[in-house]
Amino acid sequence: MSWLYRTFARPFLFAQDSESVHNRTLGLLSMASRIDVARDLISSVYEVPDLPVTAFGLRFPNPVGLAAGMDKQAAAVPAWRSMGFGFSELGGVTWHAQPGNPAPRMFRCVDDEALVNRMGFNNGGAVALAERLRAWRSEGLWPAHPVGINLGKSKMTPIESAAEDYAASFRALWALADFFVVNVSSPNTPNQRQLQDRADLDAILDTLQAVNSELAAGGVTKPILVKVAPDLTFEALDEIVSLVEPRRLAGLVATNTTVARPNFQDHLAQRVYRETGGLSGRPLAARSTEVVRHLYRQTSGRVPIVGVGGVLDAQDAWEKVTAGASLVQVYTGLVYEGPAIVGDIVRGLSERLAGGRWEDAVGSAAR
Numbered sequence: 001m002s003w004l005y006r007t008f009a010r011p012f013l014f015a016q017d018s019e020s021v022h023n024r025t026l027g028l029l030s031m032a033s034r035i036d037v038a039r040d041l042i043s044s045v046y047e048v049p050d051l052p053v054t055a056f057g058l059r060f061p062n063p064v065g066l067a068a069g070m071d072k073q074a075a076a077v078p079a080w081r082s083m084g085f086g087f088s089e090l091g092g093v094t095w096h097a098q099p100g101n102p103a104p105r106m107f108r109c110v111d112d113e114a115l116v117n118r119m120g121f122n123n124g125g126a127v128a129l130a131e132r133l134r135a136w137r138s139e140g141l142w143p144a145h146p147v148g149i150n151l152g153k154s155k156m157t158p159i160e161s162a163a164e165d166y167a168a169s170f171r172a173l174w175a176l177a178d179f180f181v182v183n184v185s186s187p188n189t190p191n192q193r194q195l196q197d198r199a200d201l202d203a204i205l206d207t208l209q210a211v212n213s214e215l216a217a218g219g220v221t222k223p224i225l226v227k228v229a230p231d232l233t234f235e236a237l238d239e240i241v242s243l244v245e246p247r248r249l250a251g252l253v254a255t256n257t258t259v260a261r262p263n264f265q266d267h268l269a270q271r272v273y274r275e276t277g278g279l280s281g282r283p284l285a286a287r288s289t290e291v292v293r294h295l296y297r298q299t300s301g302r303v304p305i306v307g308v309g310g311v312l313d314a315q316d317a318w319e320k321v322t323a324g325a326s327l328v329q330v331y332t333g334l335v336y337e338g339p340a341i342v343g344d345i346v347r348g349l350s351e352r353l354a355g356g357r358w359e360d361a362v363g364s365a366a367r
């Protein structure tokens with residue numbers, strides 16, 4: 001199926017500006033989400049077998065999820081399950097609505113199957129996202145897979161008030177999602193990655209867990225994960241690992257986009273790589289797998305890791321899993337391979353598992 005997309009749809013889509021294509025596609029998916037036959041049609045075209053995985057107390061129909069940033073405003077929540085995704089991470093959302101950086105702010109490097117983006121958390125704010133999520137629920141269109149929300153810091157909020165900013169979004173959205181990802185790793189909001197420093201991150205997590213306990217009122221708290229940058233040193237990653245137990249982190253998401261650029265670049269690639277922003281896709285794969293492996297080893301495999309960065313096929317996903325990822329996510333892969341990528345990866349993972357247990361495959365090349 002991917003070849004159909006690559007041969008016919010992609011040349012047409014790639015002839016247009018990438019953000020415009022993104023917006024139009026989301027618009028169509030949003031419409032399709034509301035039409036029963038359209039959702040059924042998508043599900044039957046992109047049939048994806050089950051490969052159930054359990055992580056941080058949630059059951060995932062398969063381990064392949066939609067990465068943050070694709071559906072920042074929850075425009076097409078039902079459609080992601082129809083495409084076969086085992087979970088989706090919506091957002092990044094910030095407490096304050098904000099326009100993001102000026103366009104153009106998303107660029108393709110087709111030869112390298114990569115993107116560079118400096119979107120800067122363009123989104124309508126946490127309250128608008130909450131309304132959208134409530135609407136999907138009340139229309140009976142909530143998807144049958146775990147839904148997470150990626151929380152970012154509002155640009156206008158000073159770094160000293162970051163914890164309150166994250167907490168305001170968390171509070172507004174707490175009841176509406178299955179898990180939350182604290183994004184302190186976006187390269188596109190000034191100073192945001194500084195929040196990966198132990199003391200700053202500790203303060204944010206402390207505040208979020210207080211809200212979590214308060215809203216759970218003796219019941220079940222929501223899993224909170226932290227998403228890390230691929231540009232952190234192993235020492236800096238270890239500082240984050242040291243917060244896992246005291247701050248009851250449910251998992252780690254590795255990785256966000258990188259500010260690094262590949263060493264070898266042809267003329268066309270150079271033009272794209274000169275753009276400021278985060279690089280995703282194929283050139284990110286090896287480093288993000290390295291980070292997954294490091295985190296898996298440092299946590300002795302006890303903390304679920306979501307592996308993301310340059311997953312374009314089943315082999316890429318398998319490398320993440322055997323390095324220590326219990327779940328994987330795709331963003332750039334969806335742009336380059338089309339929606340068939342989900343089924344291709346799930347089928348490829350099942351083949352590689354060959355009847356074995358998922359838990360045994362996770363981290364098998366890192367032990």
Ligand SMILES: Cc1cc2nc3c(=O)[nH]c(=O)nc-3n(C[C@H](O)[C@H](O)[C@H](O)COP(=O)(O)O)c2cc1C
Nearest residue numbers: 067068069092117255256280281309310330331332
């Ligand atoms: C256009 C774009 C926007 C993104 N927005 C977010 C975001 O809001 N929050 C976040 O944590 N990651 C965001 N990401 C990062 C992705 O979730 C993912 O971590 C990264 O792209 C690596 O995965 P990939 O190689 O499969 O794209 C964004 C990526 C892209 C390309």
